Amino acid sequence: MRRISLSRYLIEEQREKGRIDADLRLLIEVVARACQRISIAIGKGELGGVLGEAGSDNVQGEAQKKLDVLANEILLEANEWGGHLAAMASEEMEEPYPIPSRFPKGGYLLLFDPLDGSSNIDVNISVGTIFSVLRRPEGATNPDEADFLQAGSEQVVAGYALYGPTTTLALTLGNGVALFTLDREQGAFILTGENLTIPPDTREFAINVSNQRHWEAPMQRYVDDLLAGKEGPRGKDFNMRWVASMVADVHRILTRGGVFMYPLDARITQQGGKLRLLYEANPMAFIVEQAGGAASDGHQRILDIQPQRLHQRIPVVLGSKNEVETIVAYHRAD
Ligand code: AHM
Ligand code: MG
Numbered sequence: 001m002r003r004i005s006l007s008r009y010l011i012e013e014q015r016e017k018g019r020i021d022a023d024l025r026l027l028i029e030v031v032a033r034a035c036q037r038i039s040i041a042i043g044k045g046e047l048g049g050v051l052g053e054a055g056s057d058n059v060q061g062e063a064q065k066k067l068d069v070l071a072n073e074i075l076l077e078a079n080e081w082g083g084h085l086a087a088m089a090s091e092e093m094e095e096p097y098p099i100p101s102r103f104p105k106g107g108y109l110l111l112f113d114p115l116d117g118s119s120n121i122d123v124n125i126s127v128g129t130i131f132s133v134l135r136r137p138e139g140a141t142n143p144d145e146a147d148f149l150q151a152g153s154e155q156v157v158a159g160y161a162l163y164g165p166t167t168t169l170a171l172t173l174g175n176g177v178a179l180f181t182l183d184r185e186q187g188a189f190i191l192t193g194e195n196l197t198i199p200p201d202t203r204e205f206a207i208n209v210s211n212q213r214h215w216e217a218p219m220q221r222y223v224d225d226l227l228a229g230k231e232g233p234r235g236k237d238f239n240m241r242w243v244a245s246m247v248a249d250v251h252r253i254l255t256r257g258g259v260f261m262y263p264l265d266a267r268i269t270q271q272g273g274k275l276r277l278l279y280e281a282n283p284m285a286f287i288v289e290q291a292g293g294a295a296s297d298g299h300q301r302i303l304d305i306q307p308q309r310l311h312q313r314i315p316v317v318l319g320s321k322n323e324v325e326t327i328v329a330y331h332r333a334d
Contacts, residue, residue, distance in 0.1 A: 006032055006169070006180050006189035019173050020157075023084040023106050027133060028157060031110070032169060032180075032189055034078035035129050035161035038071045038115070039182060042127065042163045051122050059094035059311060067121050068092055071114035071129060085110055086136040087143040089310055091279055096145060096310070105141070108156070109134040109148055111279040116160075117245025126164035128247025132283040133157040145310045152282035152303035160283065162247050170196070170254060172290040177254065196254050198293035202320040204239045204258035206249045214265040218298070218330040246275065250284050250318070254291055259319035259327065263298065273297075273313040277305060281316050294324035298331040 004012075010025045020028075041050050054064040072092040079085055080097075083104035088097040091113040099105050110133055117127040133156050140147045159171040167182035169189050179193030205226055212220060229237040241258070243249050249260045262274050275281050285295030285302040295302040295318035305314065317327050 001194070002191065004191050006171075006191070009178065009180075009191050013173060019175060023108065024133070024157065024173075026082055027079070027084045027106075027108055027110065028159075028171065030078050030082055030084070031075070031112075031131055031159070032161075034075045035167070035169060036182060036187065036189075037074050037078070038067075038129060039161070039163050039167040041070055041074075042067065042121075045124065058092045060091070062118075064092065065115070065118050065121050067127075068115045068118055075112055075114050075129070079110060082106075084108060086140065087147070088112070089145075089148050089279070090114055091276060091311075094311075096143060096148060098142060107136050109136055109143060111148065111283075113276065113279045116247050116280065117243070120243070120245050125245065126162060126243060126248040127245050128163060128251075129161045130247060130280055130283050131159055132279055132286070148278060148310055149307040151306055152277075152285055155282060155286050155303075158283035158286040160247050160250070160287070162251050164248060164251075168192075168251070170251065170287055172287050174286075174290065177287055177291045179254075196291045198253060198288065198291045198320055199257035200292070200321040202257040202259060202323050203236060204241060204256075205261070205323075206240070206242050206253070206258060207261040207263070208242055208244065209240070211263075211265050214267055215263045216298075216334075218334045219261070219263040219327075222327055222330045246280060246284065250288070253293070253319040254287070257320045259317065259323045261327070262316045264315040268313070271313045273315040275313060275316045277302075277307055277312045277314045278310060281314055284316075285318060288318045292321065293319050294321045296324055296328050298328065 013019045014025050054066045054069045056064045058064050081103045084106040086105045088110045112131040134150050137147050161169045169180040177196040180189035181192040183190050225233050226238040288295050297315045
């Protein structure tokens with residue numbers, strides 16, 4: 001493995017392979033730099049005075065943590081002046097964030113969940129940042145919500161930073177998935193994995209099983225069959241893992257396979273699910289597909305869904321391809 005920096009990786013993707021343009025390269029560099037700053041803030045923990053509640057609610061009515069707010073500000077501030085973006089949208093903001101008029105505008109839209117896994121911040125468990133990049137639609141000089149409503153298959157770049165024992169950055173430019181590890185002394189992301197591949201079969205699943213009684217019938221049946229193990233219809237034992245930070249759960253799947261599920265639940269039917277389509281499900285689905293896995297809402301491919309709203313939520317099933325297909329078959333049989 002060539003231990004090259006993210007900067008060099010991106011230069012090669014631009015110069016030799018022509019896969020990205022200079023603006024997209026700058027965009028990814030800036031997001032990665034913002035993630036480094038978030039990583040430093042998280043690493044200080046209590047000593048940095050960043051733990052605990054911010055005392056406000058976000059657009060989804062969820063209590064914001066200080067780090068949710070800080071990570072959002074870091075990403076906005078880092079990305080607003082470079083000239084590569086036309087607008088941004090975030091889990092933490094009701095409306096899209098326009099690029100201030102004193103700065104030039106570019107051809108891309110950036111969406112993010114600045115700090116995913118908020119319930120894990122105060123207990124020193126891994127959290128992450130998820131991001132997705134779309135093209136600014138032709139003629140959209142001041143992009144509004146409608147300009148962000150593009151199917152996941154339109155994404156040009158997606159990635160996440162995982163703030164765990166090490167900080168890692170998974171990135172897809174639509175041609176496989178590369179992994180970078182933050183070298184804290186150098187202050188640079190270094191390439192540590194290329195062409196990541198999710199094994200098609202698995203014996204590991206991730207779901208918040210405490211919600212089982214609220215799920216729809218096919219998901220209840222599927223998990224019952226997993227729990228029945230060797231003696232059940234699946235004929236093998238399954239292991240369960242649930243970090244409750246989607247980034248960490250997806251990263252485990254990218255590393256060794258598995259399925260991750262956040263299904264529809266009777267208490268959140270109105271909302272359509274728990275996870276957000278545009279800045280959680282879509283970027284993760286893009287990454288997982290690029291690693292040979294699959295991502296579905298139980299019925300259709302996530303990347304094919306036409307979004308209706310910026311903060312739309314959907315059920316999510318993603319990971320090892322054959323297992324995702326098995327889950328879709330349970331839904332079809334219903
Ligand atoms: P968040 O964006 O507010 O942090 O919520 C999303 C998180 C996911 O990271 C995780 O998979 C899920 O919510 C955990 O939910 P639960 O607390 O129900 O286990
Ligand atoms: Mg989230």
